[in-house]
Amino acid sequence: MESYFKNKWLPYLLLLPTFIILIVFLFYPAFETFRLSFYKVHPFGIKKIFAGLYNFKKLFRSSDYIYSFKISFIFSIFVVIGGLFISLLIALLLNQDLKGQRIYRSFLIWPYALSPAISGAIFRFLFNPANGYLNYFFKAIFGFEPAWLTNGSLALVIITIAATWKNLGYNIIFYLAGLQNVQKEALDAAAIDGAGPVKRFVFITFPLLSPTTFFLLIMNLIYSYFSSFGLIDVLTEGGPANATNILIYQLYRDFFINSKTGYAAAESLVLFSLVVLLTLVQFKTTGRKVHYQ
Amino acid sequence: MKRSVLIVILSCVLILLPMYTFAGGAQEKVKITGPVTIQFWHAMGGARIQLIQGIVDSFMKENPNIKVKVQYTGSYNDTLNKTKAAAKAGNPPHVFQLYDVGTLGMVYSGIIVPIDDLSKWESINWDDFFSPVRNYYTISGKHYSMPFNSSTPLLYYNKNFFTKAGLNPEKPPKTFKDVIEYSKKLKASDLGLKAPITWNLHSWYFEQFHCIMDAPFVNNDNGRSGKLPTKALFNQEPGQKILEWWTGMEKDGLFLDVGPGWANHRAAFGSGEVAMVMSSTSDVNQLTKLLGEKNWKMGTGYVPRPEGAKGGVTIGGGSLWITKDHPKQELLAAFKLVKYISGDESQIKWHKGTGYFPVRKTAMEKLQKEGWFEENPNFLTAFKQLQETPYTVNTAGALIGTFPEVRSYIQTAIQKVYSGEMTVKQALDEAAAKADESFKEWNELVK
Numbered sequence: 001m002e003s004y005f006k007n008k009w010l011p012y013l014l015l016l017p018t019f020i021i022l023i024v025f026l027f028y029p030a031f032e033t034f035r036l037s038f039y040k041v042h043p044f045g046i047k048k049i050f051a052g053l054y055n056f057k058k059l060f061r062s063s064d065y066i067y068s069f070k071i072s073f074i075f076s077i078f079v080v081i082g083g084l085f086i087s088l089l090i091a092l093l094l095n096q097d098l099k100g101q102r103i104y105r106s107f108l109i110w111p112y113a114l115s116p117a118i119s120g121a122i123f124r125f126l127f128n129p130a131n132g133y134l135n136y137f138f139k140a141i142f143g144f145e146p147a148w149l150t151n152g153s154l155a156l157v158i159i160t161i162a163a164t165w166k167n168l169g170y171n172i173i174f175y176l177a178g179l180q181n182v183q184k185e186a187l188d189a190a191a192i193d194g195a196g197p198v199k200r201f202v203f204i205t206f207p208l209l210s211p212t213t214f215f216l217l218i219m220n221l222i223y224s225y226f227s228s229f230g231l232i233d234v235l236t237e238g239g240p241a242n243a244t245n246i247l248i249y250q251l252y253r254d255f256f257i258n259s260k261t262g263y264a265a266a267e268s269l270v271l272f273s274l275v276v277l278l279t280l281v282q283f284k285t286t287g288r289k290v291h292y293q
Numbered sequence: 294m295k296r297s298v299l300i301v302i303l304s305c306v307l308i309l310l311p312m313y314t315f316a317g318g319a320q321e322k323v324k325i326t327g328p329v330t331i332q333f334w335h336a337m338g339g340a341r342i343q344l345i346q347g348i349v350d351s352f353m354k355e356n357p358n359i360k361v362k363v364q365y366t367g368s369y370n371d372t373l374n375k376t377k378a379a380a381k382a383g384n385p386p387h388v389f390q391l392y393d394v395g396t397l398g399m400v401y402s403g404i405i406v407p408i409d410d411l412s413k414w415e416s417i418n419w420d421d422f423f424s425p426v427r428n429y430y431t432i433s434g435k436h437y438s439m440p441f442n443s444s445t446p447l448l449y450y451n452k453n454f455f456t457k458a459g460l461n462p463e464k465p466p467k468t469f470k471d472v473i474e475y476s477k478k479l480k481a482s483d484l485g486l487k488a489p490i491t492w493n494l495h496s497w498y499f500e501q502f503h504c505i506m507d508a509p510f511v512n513n514d515n516g517r518s519g520k521l522p523t524k525a526l527f528n529q530e531p532g533q534k535i536l537e538w539w540t541g542m543e544k545d546g547l548f549l550d551v552g553p554g555w556a557n558h559r560a561a562f563g564s565g566e567v568a569m570v571m572s573s574t575s576d577v578n579q580l581t582k583l584l585g586e587k588n589w590k591m592g593t594g595y596v597p598r599p600e601g602a603k604g605g606v607t608i609g610g611g612s613l614w615i616t617k618d619h620p621k622q623e624l625l626a627a628f629k630l631v632k633y634i635s636g637d638e639s640q641i642k643w644h645k646g647t648g649y650f651p652v653r654k655t656a657m658e659k660l661q662k663e664g665w666f667e668e669n670p671n672f673l674t675a676f677k678q679l680q681e682t683p684y685t686v687n688t689a690g691a692l693i694g695t696f697p698e699v700r701s702y703i704q705t706a707i708q709k710v711y712s713g714e715m716t717v718k719q720a721l722d723e724a725a726a727k728a729d730e731s732f733k734e735w736n737e738l739v740k
Contacts, residue, residue, distance in 0.1 A: 040734065040737070040738060041738070042403075042738045042739065043377075043398060043402070043735075043738070044377060044380065044381075044402045044403055044404055045377075045381055046402075046403040047738055047739075049737070049738065128551075128552075128557055128560075129549070129550060129551045129552055129557060129561075130487075130491075130549070130551045130557040130558065130560045130561035130564070130566060131560050131561065131564050131566060145487075147550065149552055150550045150551070150552050150711070151712070152708075152712055236552065236553075237552075237553045237554070239494070239552065239553060239704065239705065239708050240552070240708040240711065240712065241705050241708035241709045241711075241712055241714060242705055253701065256370065256374055257370060257697045257698070257701070258695065258697060258698040258701075258731075259377075259398075259697075260698075260734075
């Protein structure tokens with residue numbers, strides 16, 4: 001192969017800035033996390049005691065951590081599946097020729113532009129136990145006020161809804177783009193052959209959307225495991241009684257509040273491996289069914 | 294012969310050398326000769342940013358040689374994390390503000406210098422300080438940080454609601470039993486309350502009730518004997534009694550569970566969803582204003598106590614820490630700054646602007662002379678409550694290295710009782726076991 005550059009070192013020189021940034025902000029911290037997970041670390045880092053697998057053993061012996069695992073799993077299933085289902089539905093509706101379609105689109109994509117803390121605050125206005133807006137209506141209509149955020153199961157439902165809603169815009173954008181790439185000819189031909197709208201969706205549109213769905217599946221998985229921290233911090237602080245304490249929140253607590261550096265490093269390795277594992281599983285299973293045009 | 298001479302000379306040297314060093318230390322003089330710049334990070338948001346800047350500005354006017362760069366660095370916890378990161382990078386702020394419960398952690402942080410070590414350069418009269426404030430920040434007889442913003446919990450109630458429910462609006466409930474009786478009356482009235490009383494889900498109240506009962510929270514004299522605490526005691530009889538009362542009221546619909554955070558309980562009180570609330574004394578201004586908007590009158594009372602409890606409230610809030618590893622002149626400038634902030638003039642300004650106590654008796658006396666308390670009787674309740682606290686290691690408040698972690702265990706325990714998942718004893722035992730484990734790990738690391 002013929003090189004575009006005469007100087008053998010020039011391409012490396014041009015890549016250098018990227019590598020410096022990657023090393024400083026990604027590889028070095030990742031390596032440090034790995035290393036620290038084998039230590040007990042003084043809160044201010046002035047002392048380290050090598051502890052072998054102590055942190056990992058402690059993690060998997062902790063009933064709180066196992067519970068957090070379960071909660072995260074339930075949470076992510078609902079956020080990913082529910083989120084994709086709803087956004088595909090909305091995208092289908094938005095893909096029709098409607099008057100004022102652009103306005104609807106902007107409104108539906110809007111939540112994605114909000115920061116997690118802001119969306120948390122919105123949900124807090126709606127559901128807070130002292131004077132949430134929704135409680136006011138609930139009392140007026142049904143005569144009782146559910147403890148949205150102070151009942152464990154309800155709080156998890158609210159957090160799931162909030163996290164799903166927050167990511168809808170992102171999913172809708174990708175589905176809309178996918179839908180606009182579905183060839184009209186194929187759909188028209190199917191219609192002439194007598195396929196109804198449901199059949200056309202199941203046999204033509206959905207298979208043609210499979211690369212988008214697969215991409216979104218993985219992005220949403222990562223989102224549900226890593227990016228829901230802000231919502232939880234604003235709404236429930238992981239409570240009541242750890243009911244919304246998903247892995248990323250426990251990690252935040254252990255590092256930023258409890259100052260247990262080594263333990264938190266171990267947690268972050270576990271979380272990282274878990275998400276890598278789930279992604280691999282998806283590639284091996286769902287990934288094979290993806291149909292690329 | 295020669296040998297004995299040598300021994301005599303050696304012993305003379307051994308005796309005299311320490312004396313010489315000691316004398317030298319006492320006589321060491323540091324003076325600020327040129328312009329010095331220091332950093333000050335604090336955790337007081339909102340209108341308090343301007344207030345602190347104002348205090349620092351007048352400090353700089355008095356000390357033209359010292360320039361102070363003030364920065365609001367988020368919550369206490371954020372400030373701590375930023376300081377930690379800055380210390381690791383070798384560039385910590387000279388002065389930073391931290392919450393009460395971070396005290397023991399800072400003592401063993403390896404990044405601070407005790408205030409007492411600096412007062413050899415410039416004296417400070419500790420007798421001026423309120424003893425509960427001073428006691429809290431004294432560890433094994435040494436002052437480590439400078440008290441700055443001190444508060445205690447206080448009971449606030451809606452006088453109009455009391456009158457409507459047939460209660461005397463000038464008589465707040467005093468005991469656990471009173472609170473239940475009052476609450477039942479308020480609930481039976483047609484005020485449309487969500488519940489009669491609330492406070493936010495926070496371990497702070499649980500800790501304060503221990504002080505009120507003069508009961509230890511952890512062993513080794515509440516962590517104050519010079520030995521680090523190794524065992525949690527909050528799951529014993531006093532702790533159980535407190536939680537039985539607290540969560541019992543929740544079960545009976547007398548207490549509104551508003552969850553964690555510092556906004557919901559104030560909002561519930563301000564919008565008339567509850568008739569009584571417990572919160573920090575630093576909320577006096579804010580809550581008076583909230584109730585005033587609806588033309589309601591607010592009363593205040595002491596934190597309720599179990600019958601026969603002999604203790605009193607302890608202070609919460611924060612103090613100012615000085616980090617080591619700076620040139621002597623900068624350290625002296627930092628010391629001058631914290632001394633100025635704890636001084637009468639600054640503390641009076643601070644008290645009026647926020648509701649936090651002045652940390653000095655002298656400042657309090659000046660406020661009394663001004664007639665400030667006749668105009669603001671609710672502040673007087675808060676003061677009297679603190680003044681009546683007798684001194685013991687229990688009322689001084691616990692010192693725990695892993696306090697933030699322990700607090701989260703306690704809060705989880707309370708929620709487990711709310712949901713009926715555990716009894717009070719089970720939940721507290723679980724929290725205590727987790728706390729003990731955290732002590733063990735922490736003690737190993739700081740020793």
